Amino acid sequence: MSQASPTRILDDQYLTVRAKLIEVAAVLDRLDRAAGQASAVSGQSGVGSGQGSAGAIDDLDQEPKRAAIEQAIQILLRGTVDPGERTEAIQRLLSRRYAQDWRQSFGV
Amino acid sequence: MDYIDPHIHMVSRITDDYATLARMGCVAVSEPAFLAGFDRGSADGFRDYFRQLTEVEPKRAAQYGIQHYCWLCINAKEAENVSLSRDVIKMIPEFLDAPGVLGIGEIGLNKNTKNEVIVFLEHLDLAAKYDQPILIHTPHLEDKYQGTRMILDMLDSDSRLQRSRVLVDHVEEHTIGEVLDRGYWAGMTLYPVTKCTPQRAADMIEKYGPERLMANSAGDWGPSKPTAIPDLIFELRRRGHDEALIRRVVYENPISFFRNSRNFVFHDRAEIASRRQV
Numbered sequence: 070m071s072q073a074s075p076t077r078i079l080d081d082q083y084l085t086v087r088a089k090l091i092e093v094a095a096v097l098d099r100l101d102r103a104a105g106q107a108s109a110v111s112g113q114s115g116v117g118s119g120q121g122s123a124g125a126i127d128d129l130d131q132e133p134k135r136a137a138i139e140q141a142i143q144i145l146l147r148g149t150v151d152p153g154e155r156t157e158a159i160q161r162l163l164s165r166r167y168a169q170d171w172r173q174s175f176g177v
Numbered sequence: 178m179d180y181i182d183p184h185i186h187m188v189s190r191i192t193d194d195y196a197t198l199a200r201m202g203c204v205a206v207s208e209p210a211f212l213a214g215f216d217r218g219s220a221d222g223f224r225d226y227f228r229q230l231t232e233v234e235p236k237r238a239a240q241y242g243i244q245h246y247c248w249l250c251i252n253a254k255e256a257e258n259v260s261l262s263r264d265v266i267k268m269i270p271e272f273l274d275a276p277g278v279l280g281i282g283e284i285g286l287n288k289n290t291k292n293e294v295i296v297f298l299e300h301l302d303l304a305a306k307y308d309q310p311i312l313i314h315t316p317h318l319e320d321k322y323q324g325t326r327m328i329l330d331m332l333d334s335d336s337r338l339q340r341s342r343v344l345v346d347h348v349e350e351h352t353i354g355e356v357l358d359r360g361y362w363a364g365m366t367l368y369p370v371t372k373c374t375p376q377r378a379a380d381m382i383e384k385y386g387p388e389r390l391m392a393n394s395a396g397d398w399g400p401s402k403p404t405a406i407p408d409l410i411f412e413l414r415r416r417g418h419d420e421a422l423i424r425r426v427v428y429e430n431p432i433s434f435f436r437n438s439r440n441f442v443f444h445d446r447a448e449i450a451s452r453r454q455v
Contacts, residue, residue, distance in 0.1 A: 157351045161351050165289075175294055177295065
């Protein structure tokens, strides 16, 4: 039902997408820098005999929000979903799970 | 283009917003009961709020040629207080025959808790007993998918409710299909950060078509844009969609849904003009 051609959509949206990609890249770089600074500080203070460095980075890698971002990026690359279904797939990825037996759990 | 905003909280907007809406083509709004920005302490606090919705806002809107309708309930965000919720639900029938009251709403879930579920089910019972249409709030962000599915489970299991008389609002890409497939109306809310943009709403219209689909601004206390529907109209025109499709989503569909209420009396621009000439 879309009225616009793929070329026109790309022309229209290129700068918007470009800006958003750079914004995401900047946030990820900021996270890396913050993790690096945290590890440097803990290394200088001798906390954990150097384990603080690896600890800060490991914590970031294991942080569920960071993992969700990484998975969402994989969906953008269309590795795991059908064409045209990326938005719904990312919405579901970032949602709490629904359990069919919720009424029994609540007793209602 | 004339349009209707079926979900906007005008009590939290200044009078200038009514003037702006009128200039943008808004001819009618419907205002679901919402939270006040703080938890109200008594049923009497809600009684005053319902008087504001049924008596004050229609007059404020009429100054700008906008027809004002409303929906009554205690909002999901205040439903953790079950005792207060029951007092409010008991009082709502006092207002159900007031002009412009379209039904029960916006009821729903917020954090998908047991108390919210209890209060939601009691609102459904109220709507069924008084034969009222229903307007539903679905949760935001990570709670939306789970909460929407829970709401649909509860609606489906109440055989007294007609699906064509229920609007499920704030749908997004991961919830709209299920809502429409099950025969309910769906509302897309154009709102920064927590809901969807005019561009994404246009995508959903392209994917699902205009049947039982509406758009609203939900303009309220938070960062929101009461003129979001004109933004959607602009986006659809920019993409080359015809005027009939746009008019169906932003004008005809709200009227069709509101006709489920015995209190819905609407005058289009032509009727109002002809009355002036008499």
